[in-house]
Amino acid sequence: MSMHPLLLSPETISLLERVSVALLVGGLVLSYLVVYRLGDRPSPFQRLRTRFIVGIPWGTVLVVVGVYLVYHVVQGAGDPGGPNVVGFRSWSLWYPQGILFSWLSHASSAHLTGNLLATVVFGGIAEYAWSHYPTETGQQSFSSWRTNPYARVGLYVVGISAVGLAGSVFVPGAIIGFSGVVFALAGVAIVTRPLVTVGGILGLEGVDLVYSGFQNPVGFAEARPDFSVPYWADTALQGHLFGLVAGVLLGVALLRYRKRSPNIGHVWFAALVFTVSRSMWTLFWFLSDTEFVLFRGLGAASVVVLASIIAIATLPDPRPLVGERIEVPARRVGVVILVVLVVLVALAGVPYNLADVSSGDGVDGGIEIDGYTVTYAENVEDQYTSLDIPVVGDALSVDASGVIVTSDKRNVWSLETPRDELALNGFSVVVIGDSTWREVVIMNHTQWQLSGGNSTYKVYGQHWQEMDDQQLLFTAPLGEGQPTINGSRFGIVPSTEFYDIAVLGENGTRDRVQMPAHNESVDLAGVTFTRKNNRLIARHEQTELLFAEYRTERER
Template identity: 40%
Template sequence: MGALQFVVGPAWLPVWPMLVCSGVLLSLGIALRIARPQGAWGRRLRSRFFLGIPWGSLLTLVGVGGVYLFLQGGLAHPRRPLVIPFRAWSYFYPFGIVTAPFTHAGLAHVTGNLMGTLAFAPIAEYAWSHFPTARGSQSFSGWRANPFVRILVFPVVVFVVGLLTGVFAVGPVIGFSGVVFAFAGFALVSYPITTVVALSGMQVLNLVYRAMLNPVTTAQAGPGGFSAPWWSQIAIQGHALGLLLGVLLGAYVAYRRDRTPTAGRLWIATVIFVVAQSLWAVYWFRGGGKYVLFRAVGAFLVFLLAALVTAAVTASSRTLVGPIDLRSREAAIGLLISVTLAISVAAVPVNLVTVSEEPFDASVDVEDYTVTYAEDVEDQYVSAFDVSLLGETTDLNTSGVIVVSERRSIFQTVVSKTRLAYNGRARVVVGGPGWRETVVVNRTGWQAAGNSSVYKVFLNPSDGDRRLAFQSKATTIEPRIAGRRILIQPTATSFNFTVIDENQTVGTTAVPAPGANVTAGGLRFNRTDKSVFVERKGTKVRVARKERS
């Protein structure tokens, strides 16, 4: 039966993107034809936006995109930007604290946050308005009523909120998502249902983007490599902080204008948004690539947060405690501020961390960075805080490719031992504004039959001075041949087989080249491309298989 093929025209013709665009335009055209807005949509936009355009949101999009393209080098390396120096490692590294909220870990990361900004920022800006909203007020009647001033206020507030998420997020975070959640928080308070619709609109934007970028995708079942669970990639504390900051700002504007949403709409919208954005994913890193998800705790916090936001924004002004004249709204907003402060203060001890550059067996130094490979060493960043909660602890060891910088308070396992073993190769990019260098890490090894692997890890800096960073201990091959044990062990220059008979070494040989045969201890070692077999009197047993490298 022949394979199914699609004829999509000449290679130079972007048939698939054209198909997606035509589908979007056709659908939108039909909707406009049926709705017949006759300019109503434009008038609605121009009632709040100067020339009907959310200029503040556009300035924000351009600014965040520009940081990724030029400061992080995303223009030259779109999928491998410079990341490490821009994380919020410590208060003793203020450059990272300031840049972390506006930089990103990769193309997918920045794209997701730009889509979130495109979805929620215009709603927040619409609620803010380029024109004064008070009855009888006129544009340009004062500096506060000047549309150009009000346009500029929006990105200025965005920058301030970004700095707050950098200062008070539990490090080492990176990304604009804290501000995106602030946009959403402001929008929820102003237009709850519209915000939920925008949340669905993000999925539409994502579909169109992916359809344009990858119109056809082929997937194949396979053994698959190591990957951390998706929920472990969520900076839940930073997202919650951004959301609460946005809610507080939105509540302030709503109070000033005496325009608050109904409690039911706000509660439903908040629950839907928080669940959809996975703010329920409360987790703990146990070390060794293991994570613990506290789903029940997260579900409880979701509904508690929705109730708190609803009460703070929509509670009445009736007296709650007569003797001190405490009103319901004051109590609710005070509680919301207290929760926001508690979430913020929790980051302070974490962000006071310092690290030291302890000597490693072998490493590569690039300016103030040290790149090395080590196993079962203390994670200086996580273990700096002695915390035990729900049976979990921060006293952790780590294994893998490690980047250390005492000046920048950096200690990060950038590639885990498991991931390097699966891929066989990794690239570590370090640098700073205006410069970057790449250190290539290679792992070569052999999987012993019936036992663990033996391997070596090499560091390859850009100057070409390749050096051995780590070699594992010898391991015993499980099958015995003619009563003899076989050990395989790494050396500085090769991997060796050692043949042992009655606790005596009777032969040693290096792993032969592909297609070659060698004899040691009365056993014949034969190598194919990826495997080594031992032959003895008509018996042939595979004793080792080469790892991916």
């Protein structure tokens, strides 16, 4: 818990948190009284009991609990270093553990929270449409396994698991997260309860706000430099599309089985609101590890067209697509297009997930642990993202710089921390392993920033358990200072021991001396260099200037 050091004491913060939570609870109670007491509306639990066992969507509850346990127990979110993310992505069909766990795993607590809250909302709507009890008139519960409420809960969970595993197998890319299943649940909800789904989309914001209010009733923030990428560049759009379309097809099948149909306008509106609010218009590609191109216009057109196709697929009758001359039913066209979308994703996904991914050039050496290699490299080709297409050639090739994790036997090639992020933070924590073991690797970045010039730096790696055993993984070229002092230009050069100060000549460095220790000085070319804590001061006669500043993770 952070605290403003000048204004608030821990006791004051604790009091504010308790008061905030109490007011939040009071606001929720007041809202319930206004809507369901003063408004003479029946309790929502009464209606839920007509569809759910004791009014609880048990299938959704079981799924939420299972996903939560995978993150905290299997991925080890509470262990040193946080959750293991690398070992739980769907890297390849040759890595079955990744395929099995990727759809249940998450990259962070925020990732987990967002998906679980969405599961509660859309999963509850989809499970309500499915129902624990028979919906047809005359059918009785427990008359057969199809009408058994407990069997129906089990089928609902099995269906969710099937969609999740299908996404891991057929969606291209190293997917991680439950969002593919969330989109499938939303797809079922959109076609079976479109207006309720729109309310759920709006309600999700409220649920998230209330949850955050209980989790962090009082928060503090301050302006500071940070490394970030566009939010749309960190989403698996292909997985979201696969899940949504699969869910819509399941929902349409349920409607056909029960001989029901929604209002096509309501379905179109719900589909459009969902796809826009969930940023499915963000069609993008990589220009580098930190640069992206967004096709906004194409994305906007695609969500409008997708909403229309989803609405057409739910038409209640076989009306023709265009007038009376074309006798092909419009709803069949809609369903076929959706099926083709799923098949196209799978046709791209299966070969991609079967491809052999090697470590590539430039990432040799590093910290090796049970088939994993953790290293640092710059301007190397991303072996997992780059595509080798004969016609296009290297146009889609992406270069990466930063902390890289590879594993040939698992088809892993992952840029875990981009170069600029590591330089800003000064360190990076990398967790590797699988469901049976884990190791933590700490990457440290040290840097001398020269006044008026560039910088030079080194990157070390070490096991978390062996903090005194650092391995030098990368040294940058020398940093050149801009000022000319006593007729000479100087720079800083990384060395095996630490860094050296060097006199720069036309063909590189001439003379060099080791960087002085704290509060000590060295002379070079008639200039005295004194290190005061993390500042390197250059002095000549009556002139003194800040030549360079040393930065590590401890000073950032």
